[in-house]
Amino acid sequence: xxxxxxxxxxxxxxxxxxxxxxxxxxxxxxxxxxxxxxxxxxxxxxxxxxxxxxxxxxxxxxxxxxxxxxxxxxxxxxxxxxxxxxxxxxxxxxxxxxxxxxxxxxxxxxxxxxxxxxxxxxxxxxxxxxxxxxxxxxxxxxxxxxxxxxxxxxxxxxxxxxxxxxxxxxxxxxxxxxxxxxxxxxxxxxxxxxxxxxxxxxxxxxxxxxxxxxxxxxxxxxxxxxxxxxxxxxxxxxxxxxxxxxxxxxxxxxxxxxxxxxxxxxxxxxxxxxxxxxxxxxxxxxxxxxxxxxxxxxxxxxxxxxxxxxxxxxxxxxxxxxxxxxxxxxxxxxxxxxxx
Amino acid sequence: xxxxxxxxxxxxxxxxxxxxxxxxxxxxxxxxxxxxxxxxxxxxxxxxxxxxxxxxxxxxxxxxxxxxxxxxxxxxxxxxxxxxxxxxxxxxxxxxxxxxxxxxxxxxxxxxxxxxxxxxxxxxxxxxxxxxxxxxxxxxxxxxxxxxxxxxxxxxxxxxxxxxxxxxxxxxxxxxxxxxxxxxxxxxxxxxxxxxxxxxxxxxxxxxxxxxxxxxxxxxxxxxxxxxxxxx
Numbered sequence: 001x002x003x004x005x006x007x008x009x010x011x012x013x014x015x016x017x018x019x020x021x022x023x024x025x026x027x028x029x030x031x032x033x034x035x036x037x038x039x040x041x042x043x044x045x046x047x048x049x050x051x052x053x054x055x056x057x058x059x060x061x062x063x064x065x066x067x068x069x070x071x072x073x074x075x076x077x078x079x080x081x082x083x084x085x086x087x088x089x090x091x092x093x094x095x096x097x098x099x100x101x102x103x104x105x106x107x108x109x110x111x112x113x114x115x116x117x118x119x120x121x122x123x124x125x126x127x128x129x130x131x132x133x134x135x136x137x138x139x140x141x142x143x144x145x146x147x148x149x150x151x152x153x154x155x156x157x158x159x160x161x162x163x164x165x166x167x168x169x170x171x172x173x174x175x176x177x178x179x180x181x182x183x184x185x186x187x188x189x190x191x192x193x194x195x196x197x198x199x200x201x202x203x204x205x206x207x208x209x210x211x212x213x214x215x216x217x218x219x220x221x222x223x224x225x226x227x228x229x230x231x232x233x234x235x236x237x238x239x240x241x242x243x244x245x246x247x248x249x250x251x252x253x254x255x256x257x258x259x260x261x262x263x264x265x266x267x268x269x270x271x272x273x274x275x276x277x278x279x280x281x282x283x284x285x286x287x288x289x290x291x292x293x294x295x296x297x298x299x300x301x302x303x304x305x306x307x308x309x310x311x312x313x314x315x316x317x318x319x320x321x322x323x324x325x326x327x328x329x330x331x332x333x334x335x336x337x338x339x340x
Numbered sequence: 341x342x343x344x345x346x347x348x349x350x351x352x353x354x355x356x357x358x359x360x361x362x363x364x365x366x367x368x369x370x371x372x373x374x375x376x377x378x379x380x381x382x383x384x385x386x387x388x389x390x391x392x393x394x395x396x397x398x399x400x401x402x403x404x405x406x407x408x409x410x411x412x413x414x415x416x417x418x419x420x421x422x423x424x425x426x427x428x429x430x431x432x433x434x435x436x437x438x439x440x441x442x443x444x445x446x447x448x449x450x451x452x453x454x455x456x457x458x459x460x461x462x463x464x465x466x467x468x469x470x471x472x473x474x475x476x477x478x479x480x481x482x483x484x485x486x487x488x489x490x491x492x493x494x495x496x497x498x499x500x501x502x503x504x505x506x507x508x509x510x511x512x513x514x515x516x517x518x519x520x521x522x523x524x525x526x527x528x529x530x531x532x533x534x535x536x537x538x539x540x541x542x543x544x545x546x547x548x549x550x551x552x553x554x555x556x557x558x559x560x561x562x563x564x565x566x567x568x569x570x571x572x
Contacts, residue, residue, distance in 0.1 A: 204438050205445075208431045215429040218391060220417030220445035220491065 034184030057284025060268035064280030076137025082257030084242030114235030118228030156253025273319020422493035443490030450492025
């Protein structure tokens, strides 16, 4: 199979028809696995790491979606992640409105902001787009750092959450065992939703715009709004990750907005494979466990991550997820296509 | 017969370079028209002008008799003019079916739908879930035509559709284009393959150095003169 055909097999999904039975089976199995895992994994350290990995995986999914569906690389997704945190933290600090409202705003406001920004910046392709996202992300980071009276500056501050959120005891969001399940369900629902989205007209149009914007325009499509919508959807997913992170840690700081977090999310997406919807999430899990392992071995663990990124990029251009799919295809030569 | 596409004294080109000099042409409803000319005389620039890729410097482009103040990429599609560009431009990471569905960007009423295209090109049904770029050249041309038909165009413009195709496939293409024309779709064929032109078109414009140097009915054009117009 040629590289292009292989990429297509990884990326495309048959459109129009209702999801196949296997899709529902995978969804049910994934949800069940998430519910069972905390029962099986008894180590609090391991479950804490898994919770962080899943939240990181959601952020990586946001970055990966933008690459997969719009061909755009963001260096600034920490902005949406961090803004979500501050949208929960600041109203709670100043007693502006109930925390439940803040949580809705924490997801909605970064999404709206991304859509409005997207209408301008998605017109600019390639590296320039990446640099703009970096600049926007760093602008928010700088503001959080310098506006000490509002944001607590570099120190950040603890979020004073009520005893219950939407009738659920707040401690549920802060215990690794239960937060893992919440984050896992969020990740699975996001991936399933994106899987369905790729099968719609919107999914086809955005894929066509990514591949050949001029051709899509000749066919009669406006191309800016769909790309801005993909950017906004990607920001929404990043904001969900930020919301979960803020609820779990009950703490915000400018680190949540820093470009290094955007960079880590991008590394997770690349390591996992951006041709697959679930690749970046897999990359997130691999990233966190590898970081933990490398951190035990040496204090220079970032160098090991950098080295791993180089190896993966060269040896596995479709990422670990892509390599797994390839392996499965080789083991089952008569098998059907693999769905993203 | 109402005019679908019209050029009035069109001057157009790229940057500072002018390629078309005072072009007048018209394609009416259900007409089959060919634009003939050697390489580099400006045939594709005619298409690029009404697609807004080449810059219109003087004159007027009309869709359905209405002068266009601003030519955007999508103006033609929305006016019912679908274009099959040279090189086919199949979207690589989409299947045949997905490529076809993309063609329905402009939802004009009409008979063409996925089933209709599959009936016209049965091979596309067989390969519906195959990546579009995994098809042969001839099949890709069918896919490009099928995708254009999904918009139910009043006028189908084909830029060098026979390019790179085996003679037997070109014969098939001629049959398909005749069927489309018989079904009421207007055709504007930009082509150097004189065999295809003779089998499909009823009227022609011959271009040389960005100007129309001859026009008329194909039936009145001798084979020698036709070959002269399209000689490379």
